[in-house]
Amino acid sequence: MDCVGFKNHNNKQGAIKLNSIVEQLDPIFKPKSIAVLGASDSVGKWGYLMVERPLKTGFGGAIYPVNPNKKEILGLRSYPSILDIPGQIDLAVMAVPAPSVPGLMQECSQKKVKGAVLIPGGFAEAGSEGKILENEVARIARAGKIRFVGPNCMGIWSATVNLNLCFYQAPKPGAIAFVSQSGTFGGYLSEIANAKGYGLSKFISIGNQADLTASEYLEYLAEDDETKAIVFYMEGFKDGKRFFQFAREVIKKKPIVIFKGGSTGAGARATLSHTASLAGSEHVFEGMCRQVGLIRVSEAIHAFEMAEALVEEQPLPRGRRIAIMGSGGQGVIATDACASLGLEVPEFDKATAMSLQEFLPPHAPPARNPIDFASGYRTAVDETRVIEKILSLDYIDGVITNAPVNPRSWGPKPTPADKDKSPPDTIEVATQAAHLFTTLPKKYHKPIIAVRFRRTDDRTTDILKEAGIPIYDTPEQCARAMYALVKYAEARRAAEQQ
Numbered sequence: 001m002d003c004v005g006f007k008n009h010n011n012k013q014g015a016i017k018l019n020s021i022v023e024q025l026d027p028i029f030k031p032k033s034i035a036v037l038g039a040s041d042s043v044g045k046w047g048y049l050m051v052e053r054p055l056k057t058g059f060g061g062a063i064y065p066v067n068p069n070k071k072e073i074l075g076l077r078s079y080p081s082i083l084d085i086p087g088q089i090d091l092a093v094m095a096v097p098a099p100s101v102p103g104l105m106q107e108c109s110q111k112k113v114k115g116a117v118l119i120p121g122g123f124a125e126a127g128s129e130g131k132i133l134e135n136e137v138a139r140i141a142r143a144g145k146i147r148f149v150g151p152n153c154m155g156i157w158s159a160t161v162n163l164n165l166c167f168y169q170a171p172k173p174g175a176i177a178f179v180s181q182s183g184t185f186g187g188y189l190s191e192i193a194n195a196k197g198y199g200l201s202k203f204i205s206i207g208n209q210a211d212l213t214a215s216e217y218l219e220y221l222a223e224d225d226e227t228k229a230i231v232f233y234m235e236g237f238k239d240g241k242r243f244f245q246f247a248r249e250v251i252k253k254k255p256i257v258i259f260k261g262g263s264t265g266a267g268a269r270a271t272l273s274h275t276a277s278l279a280g281s282e283h284v285f286e287g288m289c290r291q292v293g294l295i296r297v298s299e300a301i302h303a304f305e306m307a308e309a310l311v312e313e314q315p316l317p318r319g320r321r322i323a324i325m326g327s328g329g330q331g332v333i334a335t336d337a338c339a340s341l342g343l344e345v346p347e348f349d350k351a352t353a354m355s356l357q358e359f360l361p362p363h364a365p366p367a368r369n370p371i372d373f374a375s376g377y378r379t380a381v382d383e384t385r386v387i388e389k390i391l392s393l394d395y396i397d398g399v400i401t402n403a404p405v406n407p408r409s410w411g412p413k414p415t416p417a418d419k420d421k422s423p424p425d426t427i428e429v430a431t432q433a434a435h436l437f438t439t440l441p442k443k444y445h446k447p448i449i450a451v452r453f454r455r456t457d458d459r460t461t462d463i464l465k466e467a468g469i470p471i472y473d474t475p476e477q478c479a480r481a482m483y484a485l486v487k488y489a490e491a492r493r494a495a496e497q498q
Helices: 021-031 044-056 100-109 128-143 183-195 214-222 240-250 265-275 282-292 302-311 328-340 350-356 380-391 414-423 426-443 458-466 476-497
Strands: 034-039 063-068 090-094 117-119 147-149 156-158 174-181 201-206 228-236 258-260 322-326 398-402 448-451
Touching: 021 044, 021 117, 021 147, 021 156, 021 214, 034 044, 044 063, 044 322, 063 398, 100 117, 100 128, 117 265, 174 214, 174 302, 174 398, 183 201, 183 282, 183 302, 214 240, 228 302, 240 282, 282 328, 302 476, 322 328, 322 380, 328 476, 350 380, 380 398, 380 426, 398 476, 426 448, 448 476
Parallel strands: 034 063, 034 090, 090 117, 117 147, 174 201, 174 228, 228 258, 322 398, 398 448
Antiparallel strands: 156 201
16 A cells, blocks of 8 residues: 655645655654653643653653743743754744744754644634634744644544543553544544553644644644544634545445534534634545445444454455344344444344254244344353354354353352252353354454453453453443454455455
């Protein structure tokens, strides 16, 4: 994939071309040193947070506070100007009022700083005067060959170097990169994702995109080894054509999941005052997503549920035909959720249904799809054998099922007198089933998505997670995860045929 090229940074005929996008943005996402312009020792101010957060969360590089009125901030020596700092500065973080930014950007240019993050608002989103100020900052940066994030943003997180400029607590490192046009909302979504265990490789609050745009972040993340799936929250594009051109190439290598704000008339008006973005035509955007192969979601948090399945490197399904196994209500809900997403839940042929019936308790309904064990299966191994039988069918492309479970954990701990009456499905048997369970996706080249069933034993859950099998809390989440795998498989096949 030739997704990394050269950018004419001066945007003029005959201007000197810079290095690849990776070399341009590495000083931002992999800095060895940062200078915080507008650093403060007043708790709660942006200038305080931009020093405190990287210190607290383990950034390994040098941190230089810049404040002409302070000699020390949070135990670090403070400098009057970035020009007074000895040695090279990779990244300048600006936490100052908007009118101060042009002069400080000029000093960064003199210092030969390579990258910057501009936190303050008061630029194009604030009106015509702010737009003039933003253009001036961009002009100075272009002349100095400085790439910058923002302005009007909440900062970035990069797991590569533990650089945290935006969270009170650094998120769990992972393989999902999240690019958000909204800083506060993006940070909120990141915290929810972190609480659910979805790790992030990068978080980028892109703000007004006065310099770096969505397509350039996409271009960079396509080459980032730590990122396996890319999630976008966007309100409008300044380089929509370029973004979709890159996306068409990127999805051959990595999935892209997108949630777009401003899809209604009222929402489109709100985006203009929020990040100075024009939302554009909803019809055109939807058509481009389908044409290029982007996975679009209708609710923001769904993007992370889908991305989690995509980063686990499950086999991609060959079609949309899904088998479902679980309790009666669980199966009904999962079936409805799959159908609403356009996935098929085909009925088993008679021979298969009869062969599966021997694994089910006598009172269980016929094995048609979904399969209902009717709370009476013998052991987790029996259940796993059923899954294996289903995966062997040529008309089934993936399975949604509950994770192997130890029934003893459902209720009170058994007493010694109850020991002989306990169900045979002990923790050891559930663990055995979990290990067998993990071999099936690769054996049959088909994905399995699991739902936590009651109080699934942590040991079996850990076994599945380590093997890359996604586990969710609800049948609807499982259906969305399977849908993401199906959509990405279809996008990959379409891209390879072009």
